[in-house]
Amino acid sequence: MNIYDVSRKAGVSIATVSRVLNGSPNVSDRTRNLVLEVMDELGYTPNVFARGLGLGTIQTIGIMCSDSSDPYLAHAIYYLEQGLRGHGYDSILCCTGNSLENKQKYFDLLRSKKVDAIILAGSKFIELKPRDNDYIIEAAKELPVMLVNGFLEGDNIYCTLCDDRSATHEAAGRLISSGCRNILYLYTSQSYSGIGKLQGYRDALSGCGLPIRDSHIHSCTKDVLAARELLLNLHASGLIFDAVMTSDDTLAVGAVKYAHATGRSIPDELSIIGYNNSSYSVCTDPELTSIDSKIEALCTTTINTLMGVFNGGNVPSRTTIAADLIKRATTKF
């Protein structure tokens, strides 16, 4: 079913069908009604593939994020919106929360709006059970799906990733070189990115012949005071640790506050490394060593890839960007 069928059946030109689709006033009511009736009869709904014919699309991209008030995602949305705007595209924003049901609901909603593509910002959209991601693979048959720091294999799905695993591998290696032997790892989620970060920590320990101990790997709510509390409890339980690595700066701020509360000196007695190099990293004294996850570059690349898809170019389905370790005052190196 395509615009040619509509044109043929209605006995009007492609240009006329296009004018009706674009809401142009230069069509008589009679013709408009005829075209709309034929579309209805044929069950035709315009879609992104009309673009190749020079027909109007709605020039709108759906952006989904779990929570736009999260600083990392807030920056992602900023860079995505600005980048899309620069190419003449509007952004419809959906804050989905974390339940799979809501993610699917918003995904379907955006598809029903006939957006030209959907961008999933942040790695929380890819579920651990492969079957739970089938709806994305299925939808990608109809429109490009762009993942910002998430990974899913499928036709018409394009992933731009930060190499989180290498980043934490390098950072943990630096801690070990600077003398740390009991590195605690705190993480906020088991997303694609979260798993990569944790794996990098394990890689470094294994590489140096150090044991990987469950006692030193803990999940924590993404909250400064929750991290402080967790560390105070681990400390009280007698756990020995000389460094804290975290999957998010928020937790690293909590680690600084834990050190203040217990009088441990940073970095002499305790090294701390954050993640994202967010504005939190300069809020503490001492300021946080943190991994810059290159969110601006991830977003810019995502949009360049999307424009490549729209232009029919041969674009890579997976692009990986290296993170940077930003050294401040919570580490000895």
Place this chain on the structure above:
Amino acid sequence: MNIYDVSRKAGVSIATVSRVLNGSPNVSDRTRNLVLEVMDELGYTPNVFARGLGLGTIQTIGIMCSDSSDPYLAHAIYYLEQGLRGHGYDSILCCTGNSLENKQKYFDLLRSKKVDAIILAGSKFIELKPRDNDYIIEAAKELPVMLVNGFLEGDNIYCTLCDDRSATHEAAGRLISSGCRNILYLYTSQSYSGIGKLQGYRDALSGCGLPIRDSHIHSCTKDVLAARELLLNLHASGLIFDAVMTSDDTLAVGAVKYAHATGRSIPDELSIIGYNNSSYSVCTDPELTSIDSKIEALCTTTINTLMGVFNGGNVPSRTTIAADLIKRATTKF
């Protein structure tokens, strides 16, 4: 030509026009015919493509903010998007930056998309020169314009405000009661909200018979390290101050870091009050006393007001919400 013209000319509410467009049965035949006649007469054609061949409005609200990565605005966008979604509306986001030219450009862009309303999030959209706001007043003749913590008088413009002036008045009063006599005030912008906050500080000083000194009022970039640097410079210049009030938590974090750098004890030698009660307020040791500017309530009220406008209700053009002073550890009270 839009739904408001149809509403006006037919002498029925927007809601009624919307019901006709949506084919709702809750409209009398007489009214339906009247509305359809007026549409015909005015040559009103709903933008077919944008609404996926359904009728009705595009059920989309334009949200403008200067920078979605600012934590205050990031929360505003979150609450606005969620609230609108709950009423079945999409949000098109525009991050405009601060230049008047860009603000106008994006405003016009959103109008050309035939959005149902425009929400201006944050008080940076109202310019000091009244003439620079004329484009908003003019546009409001065609669609409702909602201001979140900004104020502009005009038909079809609805403002939801935090009572920033009373909040800083009260907070400065508490500082004075607790013994502070030389209160420094740091602000980031001369927006409507920024001016109100500064005025509240002046009110408190005047009310207590204390002098208002230019030496104690300073503008500062919204940046932790810039605030720290500014305070270190003022300190080095010999300026005497026993408290720092700020228009944003970011600056208050900088004040804590200034105190750490100079060894001044908080709150004994220096009291500090932030603004927005953001996640920054718990990052420091001691944690920040801060003014909660009620961003969620502002957004919820904005959306309730907008829905009232759509339903033809008699809604207030200005709603003011009181802030809360959240006491933590940087003040003696």
